[in-house]
Amino acid sequence: MTYRSNRAPLSPTEDARHLMFDDLEKLGRILVETGDVAHGFIQGADDMDVTCRDFSAFDPSRPLSRQGSGTLDALRAAKEEILPLLAASIGPRYLGFVTGGTTPAALxxxxxxxxxxxxxxxxxxxxxxxxxxxxxxxxxxxxxxxxxxxxxxxxxxxxxxxxxxxxxxxxxxxxxxxxxxxxxxxxxxxxxxxxxxxxxxxxxxxxxxxxxxxxxxxxxxxxxxxxxxxxxxxxxxxxxxxxxxxxxxxxxxxxxxxxxxxxxxxxxxxxxxxxxxxxxxxxxxxxxxxxxxxxxxxxxxxxxxxxxxxxxxxxxxxxxxxxxxxxxxxxxxxxxxxxxxxxxxxxxxxxxxxxxxxxxxxxxxxxxxxMMAYGIDGMAAVIRANCDQAADLAMWVRTHEKLELLREPKLNVTMFASVGSDDDNRALLDRINAGGKTFLTPTIYGGRFGFRAAFSNWRTQDHDLAIVKQAIEMAL
Ligand SMILES: Cc1ncc(COP(=O)(O)O)c(C=O)c1O
CATH class of the missing domain: 3.40.640.10 (Type I PLP-dependent aspartate aminotransferase-like (Major domain))
Structure with missing residues (x-):
C-alpha cells in the first residue's frame, strides 16, 4: 500500500512537502534502516571509545540548505557525521555522573x-x-x-x-x-x-x-x-x-x-x-x-x-x-x-x-x-549488580598501593584518588579518560580532589570491571 496513491497531486506551493510524502511511502524501509543504524551503535558501544574528545570535524556553523534530500540521506549523514563523534554513554564502562543506559524495552x-x-x-x-x-x-x-x-x-x-x-x-x-x-x-x-x-x-x-x-x-x-x-x-x-x-x-x-x-x-x-x-x-x-x-x-x-x-x-x-x-x-x-x-x-x-x-x-x-518487560526482579538485578560492582572496585582500590578510597560506597558510586597531590590526580583523571576505555568524573570529597565511578548501567559486567581496573592501572 502507498500512502500517496489516493491523494490529489500536490499544488506548487505544497511541492516542498513531496519529500515528506515520499518518506511516508517508504517509512517501513526507513525504520528498518534506522533500526540497523541504532543497533550498530548500541552493539558498538562495547568496543568504541567511551567518550569522544575531538569533534572538530563537525561544523556547527554550516549553513542550512534550501532543499533537503529526504530521510535516508539525512540518516546516512547522521551515521557518518554525528554518530562517530558521540559518547558511548549507553555502554557498560561509562561511569560518569550517574548515567543510566537504555534497556531494549525502554528504547x-x-x-x-x-x-x-x-x-x-x-x-x-x-x-x-x-x-x-x-x-x-x-x-x-x-x-x-x-x-x-x-x-x-x-x-x-x-x-x-x-x-x-x-x-x-x-x-x-x-x-x-x-x-x-x-x-x-x-x-x-x-x-x-x-x-x-x-x-x-x-x-x-x-x-x-x-x-x-x-x-x-x-x-x-x-x-x-x-x-x-x-x-x-x-x-x-x-x-x-x-x-x-x-x-x-x-x-x-x-x-x-x-x-x-x-x-x-x-x-x-x-x-x-x-x-x-x-x-x-x-x-x-x-x-x-x-x-x-x-x-x-x-x-x-x-x-x-x-x-x-x-x-x-x-x-x-x-x-x-x-x-x-x-x-x-x-x-x-x-x-x-x-x-x-x-x-x-x-x-x-x-x-x-x-x-x-x-x-x-x-x-x-x-x-x-x-517495567512490563523486566518486572521488579529485572530492575532489582540491575541495582544489585551495580552496587556489587562499586563494592568490588572499592575493594581493589583499597588494596592498591598507589590508590586511596575516599569513602566506602553505600550504593553504586566508588570515590577514590591516587596517593599523589590534587594536581597529580587531575592529570591522572585526564589520562584515564583519554584512554577511551572508561569515563570517570571528578569530585572534591573531604577537601580532596578525586574521581567518581558511578555504576548505573544494566550492561556493565565483570569483564567490564576488569577493563576499567586495567585502564586505571595503565594511567597510573
Ligand atoms: C541527587 C540528585 N538530585 C538531582 C539530580 C539532577 O538530576 P537531572 O540531571 O535528572 O535533572 C541529580 C543528578 O545527578 C542527583 O544525583
Missing amino acids: VGDWLASAVDQNATGPEGSVNAAVEEQVINWLCDIGNLPRDRFDGVLTTGATVSNLLGLVTARQWCGEQVGVNIDADGASVLPDLAIFAASPHASMIKDLSITGIGRNSFIKVATLPGTEETDLSDLRAKLEASDARAKIVIASAGTVNATDFDDLNAIADLCAAFGAWLHVDAAFGFFAALDDRRAHFLSGLERADSITSDGHKWLNVPYDCGIFLTRHISVLETCCRAFAPYLETKAIGNSYINRGVENSRRFRALPLWMT
Whole structure:
C-alpha cells in the first residue's frame, strides 16, 4: 500500500512537502534502516571509545540548505557525521555522573512514544494519562509508598522534580499561615526558611529559579566524614528559626558518597516544627529494590514530596523525571493551566496541571515498557549488580598501593584518588579518560580532589570491571 496513491497531486506551493510524502511511502524501509543504524551503535558501544574528545570535524556553523534530500540521506549523514563523534554513554564502562543506559524495552517504548507522538497533557481522547497513572502507581509500590496517599507526575528530570518540590512546599507553607503564594506571589511569605545539609546542585539552581535565591538556605552540618544530615544541628537550626514557614530538604542517595539521611528522624523533626519534608532520591529511590539496602529508605513514606527519575538507574532514555507527593492538590494549585480551549470533561488525571510543561512527551511509555518487560526482579538485578560492582572496585582500590578510597560506597558510586597531590590526580583523571576505555568524573570529597565511578548501567559486567581496573592501572 502507498500512502500517496489516493491523494490529489500536490499544488506548487505544497511541492516542498513531496519529500515528506515520499518518506511516508517508504517509512517501513526507513525504520528498518534506522533500526540497523541504532543497533550498530548500541552493539558498538562495547568496543568504541567511551567518550569522544575531538569533534572538530563537525561544523556547527554550516549553513542550512534550501532543499533537503529526504530521510535516508539525512540518516546516512547522521551515521557518518554525528554518530562517530558521540559518547558511548549507553555502554557498560561509562561511569560518569550517574548515567543510566537504555534497556531494549525502554528504547522500544521511547521509539513508540515518538511514533504515536501523543501530547500527554491529560485524559482527553487518549489512554496516555491512564498509562502515566499506572506507572506512578508502580513507582509508589517500588518505594513502599501507599498508593492512596502518594500521587505524582513524570517530569523532564530530577532538577524539575526538585523544582516542583520547592514550589509545592512553598505553596503549602503559605497555606499553613493563611497566605496564597500561587495567587499573590512569593512576597506574601517573606519568612520562608529552607534547611539543607547536602542539597544537590540542581536544588541550588531551583532555589534561584523559584526566586528564593541560591544563598537563601540555611546550611545544616553534615556528620563527620559523610554527606548525611547532622540531626542535632538540624534540630538546633529549626529551633533557632523564627520563620513561620519551613522546608527541610533531605537526601536519599547523595551524588558523591551516596549517603542517606535518617528519614524517620528528620520526619519527626519536621512534624515537631511544622516543616515540609522534601527528599531528593534521584537515584537512591531504587535502593528500595535491593533487599540489602532497602532499609536506607525507611521513613520515605513520611516525606511530603519526593524526587526521583527513570533516566539514571532505571535505564530509561532521557528524559524521564519522577515527582511524587502526598499533597497532589497543592501541586495542582501551583501548576494548573486555565484556558477555555484546555477545558475537558474527560475523567482522569490532567498532567498539564501537575508540572512545568503544558505540552508533554508521552514519557510514561518507555517506563511502562521497561517495567512490563523486566518486572521488579529485572530492575532489582540491575541495582544489585551495580552496587556489587562499586563494592568490588572499592575493594581493589583499597588494596592498591598507589590508590586511596575516599569513602566506602553505600550504593553504586566508588570515590577514590591516587596517593599523589590534587594536581597529580587531575592529570591522572585526564589520562584515564583519554584512554577511551572508561569515563570517570571528578569530585572534591573531604577537601580532596578525586574521581567518581558511578555504576548505573544494566550492561556493565565483570569483564567490564576488569577493563576499567586495567585502564586505571595503565594511567597510573
Ligand atoms: C541527587 C540528585 N538530585 C538531582 C539530580 C539532577 O538530576 P537531572 O540531571 O535528572 O535533572 C541529580 C543528578 O545527578 C542527583 O544525583
